[in-house]
Every structure is written in C-alpha cells, then in structure tokens.
Amino acid sequence: MHERFRVGEEVDAFREDGWHFGEIREIREDSRYLVAVGGGSEEVEFGQRELRRHREWSGDGVWTPPLAGGELQEKSSTMELKPFKIKFKIGLDKGTSLPPPEFGKGKTVEVSSDEKGYEGSWFSATVIDYIGNDKYLVEYLTLKTDDETEPLREEAYSRYIRPYPPYLPARRFKQLDKVDAWYNDGWWVGVISKVLKGSQYIVYFSTSNEELIFNESNLRLHQDWSDGKWVIASRDNSTEVALRIASLRGKTEFGDANIKVKFSKGMKVEVRINEDGYMDCWFPAVIIDTIGDKFLVEYQTLQTDDETELLKEVAESSHIRPFPPDIKCAHTFAQDEMVDAWYNDGWWVGHISQILGGLKYKVYFMTSSEELEFEHHNLRPHQEWIGGRWIITSRGSRSV
Secondary structure (H helix, E strand, C coil): CCCCCCCCCCEEECCCCEEEEEEEEEECCCEEEEECCCCCCCEEEEHHHHHHEEEEECCCCHHHHHCCCHHHCCCCCCCCCCCCCCCCCCCCCCCCCCCCCCCCCCEEEEEEECCCCCCCEEEEEEEEEEEEEEEEEEEEEEEEECCCCCCCEEEEEEHHEEEECCCCCCCCCCCCCEEEECCCCEEEEEEEEEEECHHHHEEEEEECEEEEEHHHEEEEEECHHHHHEEEEECCCHHHHHHHHHHCCCCCCCCCCCCCCCCCCCCCCCCCCCCCCCCCEEEEEEEEEEEEEEEEEEEEEECCCCCCCCCCEEEEEHHEECCCCCCCCCCCCCCCCEEEEEEECCCCEEEEEEEEEECEEEEEEECCEEEEEEEHHHHECEECCCCCEEEECCCCCCCCC
C-alpha cells in the first residue's frame, strides 16, 4: 500500500541514481506530486511510487518518524539493544542533491536529431522543463504542430541539445568554409562549394548530397560545442567533400571551371530578353539556327506585332539557358520562398511575400517593386543554371 502525502511533507524521491531529500509542494492528478529537491532549487514532478516518507535512523535503534505499526518499533525482549555512544544517520543529508540540470528552464538552446532527413540540422528552442533520465521538454521557436495552431513541443536527450551559439560578425565566406545555412526553419551544416557574385554562395550538404544557393545573410560560420565551449570550425579541405562536389557537377576535377552547354537546332531553351524591365524574366523558345556565336530563336509564347506568327530573334548565348526540369510542387510554397511566376507569357522571378487562403499567394518582384497575386498552379520553384547544372534556390535567397 503506497502512502498519500500532504503539501509541506518531507519525502525521499527516487531520481536516476538513488533517493534524494525533498518537500511536497503541490498535489496533482493521477497520484502525482510536485516536489522541491536540491535544497528547494528545483521542482520536479514524481509519481507516488517514486516517493517515500523521509525518515532518519538514530543510534537508539529507531526510525524518526516511526514506521507504520508501533509494534515494529518495540525493542525485542529476547535481544535487547544496548545504546551506542556514537550516533549516526543512514540516508541522504537534506542538503544533498543531484547536480543541477545542464540547461535551465527558459534557456534558449538549439536541438538536433538523428532522424533520417534531419541529420546535420539544428532548430532553435526554449527549455520548458527537465523531465529526468537526462531528458528535457523543449518548445521549438520555428516549428509548429501539424495543425499549425501552436509551437511544437518534444522531448529531447541532452546529447541532442546545445546552448545557442554566440553571434559572430558578418564576413565574406571562402570556398570550403564550413557554414550553417538557414533553410526550412533551421540551421543546416554545409560547406561553401562556390562563391558567386552579389554576396551569394553555393552550399554543399553532405548528408543529402545536394547544393543550394544562399544569400550571405542566411549563412553563419559553423561553430562546434566541445567540452563546454564554442570552437569555430576549420575549413573542410577533405578530399571526400571535394570529390563529392565535383561529381555532383559532372566534373573530372575540383575547380571553378563551368561546363558549357552546346546549343543545337531544335533544342528547347529559355531566353532572357536583354532590355530594361525584362532581365528577370525567361521566355520559352526553340533554337532555330546558329549565327556565329549567337543563335536565332523562336519564342513559343511571343508573337510578331501583327500576331500572325511566332516571334523570332537573335540572342547571345549568355542570355540562353536549357529548359529547366519540371519540378512537381505538391506542397504549398513557404513565406519568402523564391519562385518563378507565369505572367505575360513568361516566367518572372520573385519571392512569396504573403500566403493567402485557397492555394493563392502574393509574389513580390524586386526589379519592378510590384506585388501581384497568383494561384499555386501558376508558380514553380525557382532554379538557377550554374556550373552546368540546375540548382534549386533556397528560401529567402533573393536576387540582388
């Protein structure tokens, strides 16, 4: 039969490696109690089976307070206990407690996971409570529940938690610098594989073997939490990473050389018109002929002024790119995600500025400082043709 306890009653609470002195602070449902342990510095919830009334053993051979059933406290008539001159106690002193948890309530931390697809990522969170057995209840700052009504809460072992890293001043990154990239509501560990113009970078992620484009503002120098201190990661000069990046781009050696695409007659492409107001738009076209180092293209959506035939035009190779692969976007687009919007017979580069109901969005176009509304089926994920391959642009990596 387990005892019922009262508020203010002294108890021993079983926690991890033994019994620890505490005091009942609150009686909760389902025979659970809030207990102050560690000299009152910490409050932890325990089940009734994890508690016992606190007693002390004296040299007189009795427990204080006495055990249930007074007959058990009586001295045996056949074996009388002689009093000892030295008194001693068995159990924990009231001041004895476990070391305090590594992360206190309300502390801002970062939490990782070994779940497939989330390796190498860190998500900002707040510590809600220490729940014992080296585990914490955390509330994420950027992740929500499935119905998106409240912040997501999860239990996490301390080995997956680290303090929030200190701020480091912004800097220009170099090739092979190890960085954290802000993507999908968290920081993902990667390596700078190429430095682009306009404070943009291509980042390689070894866990998924892919590359994405990021603005400098969405990157931070990677730091490791080691032996209770932050250590700035060194550049990743490993041959393995270099070879992976090279193979990803279809190169035979690691370097800055780009693969040149040979445009041929009949090839389906996209063309950018070299005029003010059109530099962020790509129009579907077909290569008709080669004219020196230029190409005669026939647009698939633009017509001549009299609208009697498709418009043909001579374009430089620097304004032509292969037709991008069709990416089926079954999910909804996210805030600030880079997209191409189908408008006025072409694909215009912008970013999601507002998510509306009914699979509709507002898209902001930086070149024209305009904001227009689009339905989901008139948008596609934005891709960049760099180094001879298509790279999906990360969320928030807006053209500058």
